[in-house]
Amino acid sequence: MLERLLPYRHPLTRFPAIRTIGALIFREMSTSYGKSPGGFIWTVLEPVGGIALLTVIFSLAVRVPPMGSSFALFYASGLLPFLMFLDISRRIAQSLAFSKQLLFYPGVTFVDAIVARFxxxxxxxxLVCIIVLTGIVYYDNVELILDLPRIVSAFLMSAGLALGVGCTNCFLMRRFPLWANVWAIITRPLFLISCIFIPFDSMPEGFRNILWFNPLIHIVGTNRSGFYSTYRAEYVQPVYVAVIAAVLFGLGLALLTKWHRDLAQR
Structure with a gap:
């Protein structure tokens, strides 16, 4: 009888953190995609434009792509996880600055802000990967034997590494503003040394021994092996990427836990 008299409570009200994260996600959507002309469209056009430009340039110099028959698919399989890593890590690194005013509310924590953006x-x-890759497959009439577990694995590896790097940078960029400039310089060569243009196996052996320590190499290799059934990518070590991501995430989370109140006031 008492239960009938009590007002209905939505199941999500029992988990305030979920409601907070949901509210932050809707705020992020309205702020990032609702106010700019084109909104979400530009998020799709950025990788499409990059892939199209790479395809035109390299198709003029080389008749056959390093893998398969489609230049666009080859570059998309490497460029999309790379851009995903850069964008997610950047957004997480800006979590405190983006939600600074909301962090003073008792129901909002810095973890909520990070999770919402992530x-x-x-x-x-x-969604961007599905749209771009589907468009390329239909436009170039590519016949594929997809290995979905490997593609999903590459997606999770890229997301996990971005989360770890983003959390550490979230602290460093707020604590030491100069680090943002240093990080921008460090990441510029990544576009050239992440095997987006040339497969890792085609690199000189001495250079491969150094490139192997770049975790993005393993992500790109895993993703490409999901689209090209004959490409084995035996050099890939997902555990290596997972360890780096976990260490950076733990370090960043520990530093933010200790200093987030001071950093939010900056």
Whole structure:
């Protein structure tokens, strides 16, 4: 009888953190995609434009792509996880600055801000990957034997590494503003040394021994092995990427736990 008299409570009200994260996600969507002309369209056009430019340039110099018959698919399989890593890590690194005013509310924590940006960014990039890759397959009439577990694994590896790097940078960029400039310089060569243009196996052996320590090499290799059934990518070590992501995430989370109140006031 008492239960009938009590007002209905939605199941989500029992989990305030979920409601907070949901509210932050909707705020992020309205702020990032609702106010700019084109909104979400530009998120899709950025990788499409990059892939199209690479395809035109390299198709003029080389008749056959390093893998398969489609230049666009070859570059998309490497460029999309790379752009995903850069974008998600950047968004997470800006979590405190983006939600600074909300962190003073007792129901909002810095973890909520990070999780909200991470979840939304992963959803956006998953949608972008599906749209871009589906368009390339139909446009170039490519016949594929997809290995979905490997493609999903590459997606999770890229997301996990971005989360770890983003959390550490979230602290460093707020604590030491100069680090943002240093990080921008460090990441510029990544576009050239992440095997987006040339497969890892085609690199000189001495250079491969150094490139192997770049975790993005393993992500790109895993993703490409999911689209090209004959490409084995035996050099890939997902555990290596997972360890780096976990260490950076733990370090960043520990530093933010200790200093987030001071950093939010900056």
């Amino acid at each position: 979840v939304l960014a992963c959803m956006i990039h998953a």
